[in-house]
Amino acid sequence: YKINRCKKKKKKNKKIKGSKDMTITKTIYMYFLYIPTYMLPTFDAWQWEPNEMLSCLEHMYHDLGLVKDFNMNPITLKRWLLCIHDNYRNNPFHNFRHCFCVTQMMYSMICLCNLQEKLPQVDILILMTAAVCHDLDHPGYNNTYQINARTELAVRYNDLSPLENHHCAVAFQIFSQPDCNIFSKFDPEAFKQIRQGTITLILATDMARHGEILDSFKQKVDGFDYADEEHVTCLKMVLIKCCDISNEVRPMEVAEPWVDCLLEEYFMQSDREKSEGLPVAPFMDREKVTKPTAQIGFIKFVLIPMFETVMKLFPQIEEAMVQPLRESRDRYEELKQIDDAMNEVQVLQMIQSAEEEEREPDDWREEEVSV
Numbered sequence: 136y137k138i139n140r141c142k143k144k145k146k147k148n149k150k151i152k153g154s155k156d157m158t159i160t161k162t163i164y165m166y167f168l169y170i171p172t173y174m175l176p177t178f179d180a181w182q183w184e185p186n187e188m189l190s191c192l193e194h195m196y197h198d199l200g201l202v203k204d205f206n207m208n209p210i211t212l213k214r215w216l217l218c219i220h221d222n223y224r225n226n227p228f229h230n231f232r233h234c235f236c237v238t239q240m241m242y243s244m245i246c247l248c249n250l251q252e253k254l255p256q257v258d259i260l261i262l263m264t265a266a267v268c269h270d271l272d273h274p275g276y277n278n279t280y281q282i283n284a285r286t287e288l289a290v291r292y293n294d295l296s297p298l299e300n301h302h303c304a305v306a307f308q309i310f311s312q313p314d315c316n317i318f319s320k321f322d323p324e325a326f327k328q329i330r331q332g333t334i335t336l337i338l339a340t341d342m343a344r345h346g347e348i349l350d351s352f353k354q355k356v357d358g359f360d361y362a363d364e365e366h367v368t369c370l371k372m373v374l375i376k377c378c379d380i381s382n383e384v385r386p387m388e389v390a391e392p393w394v395d396c397l398l399e400e401y402f403m404q405s406d407r408e409k410s411e412g413l414p415v416a417p418f419m420d421r422e423k424v425t426k427p428t429a430q431i432g433f434i435k436f437v438l439i440p441m442f443e444t445v446m447k448l449f450p451q452i453e454e455a456m457v458q459p460l461r462e463s464r465d466r467y468e469e470l471k472q473i474d475d476a477m478n479e480v481q482v483l484q485m486i487q488s489a490e491e492e493e494r495e496p497d498d499w500r501e502e503e504v505s506v
């Protein structure tokens with residue numbers, strides 16, 4: 136059996152159905168079973184070991200035709216991915232599994248939005264490669280911490296997106312090793328194009344630039360022109376941004392553990408900031424944040440507006456991506472109402488017990504006297 140190519144999905148599915156070969160091995164059968172799911176935003180990455188995620192990424196490069204079209208050495212591709220894995224740290228959130236999820240969402244969007252029919256293969260290669268590399272060697276503390284604590288990274292990059300610049304630099308350090316360079320067969324011009332494209336996309340993942348990038352895309356989306364290089368670059372920037380923060384697009388049981396991971400990483404940072412006397416952002420403070428409060432604003436004011444803008448160009452994402460976001464927003468709003476009601480009960484109980492204390496002034500005085 137050949138694995139489905141995303142472009143010709145229907146045709147090949149037919150072929151598989153019509154086959155009378157009953158001697159398929161268990162591995163191939165398992166592979167066949169998960170094909171439909173790993174192309175979808177509903178894919179559950181929590182079930183997979185790093186080795187399985189690596190195989191899956193490798194498979195995506197083959198499936199999209201990138202290995203064939205760009206004459207990549209399949210062994211180099213394997214070594215490169217292994218090296219990528221080794222260069223993600225074991226942070227609660229910004230780890231290799233996050234890299235996998237972002238890339239898997241990119242792959243899903245490439246399939247869902249038929250991007251291979253709209254963009255040249257080199258742009259597909261840039262989208263996938265930027266997704267794989269976008270958080271390399273993330274230290275688990277954000278740009279604000281880097282800048283306030285005047286870390287080596289902040290000094291090196293003059294406070295300008297220090298993390299994203301670092302992820303990018305590490306990516307190209309990896310490509311500079313011949314045994315990991317999947318672009319070794321590229322001529323210098325082609326490499327330049329890939330390098331520039333990848334840098335632009337990784338730098339676009341700095342959330343400090345969210346408003347600027349989304350506004351720029353909004354201005355282009357109504358008269359979008361695939362022949363206009365500026366339009367296409369802006370679309371790619373928005374796509375990697377969408378994938379990077381796409382956890383809430385996934386089913387609740389897949390998405391929710393990611394919120395715990397993110398808060399764990401945030402609290403690690405805010406605890407450190409407190410101990411070092413640095414300013415603490417309220418959204419990272421364990422005294423001030425709850426899961427619903429953390430998610431509601433983010434879904435309503437960041438995720439939904441961005442995905443709804445992308446929906447103008449690709450209406451098919453409404454059902455697969457925007458609808459789950461709306462459901463998640465509604466669910467967290469319900470949870471917040473429960474939290475608020477619980478807090479109200481607690482406040483009422485506090486007032487009640489204070490009132491009871493006030494009603495017993497005599498006992499007080501007696502005690503004072505006896506003391």
Ligand SMILES: [Zn+2]
Nearest residue numbers: 237269270379
């Ligand atoms: Zn990321």
